[in-house]
Amino acid sequence: MLPYGEVDGDVVTLHNIRNFDYRSETDYTPAYYDRRYDLRRLEGIDLVAVYWMGPAIAHVFLSFAFSDGEHLAVSIEARKEKGEGYSTVKGFFRQYELFYVVADERDVIRLRTNYRKDPPEEVYVYRLSGNPANARRLFVEYLRQINALRTTPAFYNALTTNCTTTIWLNAQVNQETVPFSWKILASGYVPEYLYEQGRLESRGLAFTELQRQAHVNARARAADAGADFSQRIRRRDGVI
Numbered sequence: 001m002l003p004y005g006e007v008d009g010d011v012v013t014l015h016n017i018r019n020f021d022y023r024s025e026t027d028y029t030p031a032y033y034d035r036r037y038d039l040r041r042l043e044g045i046d047l048v049a050v051y052w053m054g055p056a057i058a059h060v061f062l063s064f065a066f067s068d069g070e071h072l073a074v075s076i077e078a079r080k081e082k083g084e085g086y087s088t089v090k091g092f093f094r095q096y097e098l099f100y101v102v103a104d105e106r107d108v109i110r111l112r113t114n115y116r117k118d119p120p121e122e123v124y125v126y127r128l129s130g131n132p133a134n135a136r137r138l139f140v141e142y143l144r145q146i147n148a149l150r151t152t153p154a155f156y157n158a159l160t161t162n163c164t165t166t167i168w169l170n171a172q173v174n175q176e177t178v179p180f181s182w183k184i185l186a187s188g189y190v191p192e193y194l195y196e197q198g199r200l201e202s203r204g205l206a207f208t209e210l211q212r213q214a215h216v217n218a219r220a221r222a223a224d225a226g227a228d229f230s231q232r233i234r235r236r237d238g239v240i
Helices: 110-115 132-151 163-173 187-196 207-214 217-223 229-233
Strands: 004-008 011-018 032-038 042-051 058-066 071-079 097-104 122-127
Touching: 004 132, 011 132, 032 058, 042 071, 042 132, 042 187, 058 132, 058 163, 058 187, 071 163, 097 132, 110 217, 122 187, 122 207, 122 217, 132 163, 163 187, 187 207, 217 229
Parallel strands: 011 097
Antiparallel strands: 004 011, 011 032, 042 058, 042 122, 058 071, 071 097
């Protein structure tokens, strides 16, 4: 089911938010829900980086954080047919549609930390620095793109229109966007690049320590399907 949204002033109603009940990566019960979000309560954005084949390659997506404790994850991906695997080579040749997965974190993060085993995936969650006005503009731009794809499909491209380049393009709605860099193409280095640009909330930590604290796999396995999943994975050494 394709997600879409409606805006009424400060309130956005999102339809078809994914929240599958997983028993394994391939065995699950599909489930979706609709939810209203008050843009006045949008307080920040988290960057999620997922690694499975070394430090240079990661799948990167955003999760929007609201002051009531809600988190809405949006992962830009190649849309595959049922039973179809992903091929990097095919990803360069207009073989997949571009797809925004709008999901509960108990789905899109927990799938990667708790159920993907071959290969296992390591997940890191970083808070981006920035003001709520910029976060709101980016959220609305994401919604515009999500609604546009529902009526006019576009192709995914593993180099030019992928998870990280599309985030960077969407972020052009704000004037303070970081310059384009080869580290955006080598997506595993995106968190380090943003740290270098002063765009991560680092609390004065060196990047290696921030990265250690951002690693959520153990906390996600402990939280499992708990209603407080999003809060528990963000606890850094006992502190949220």
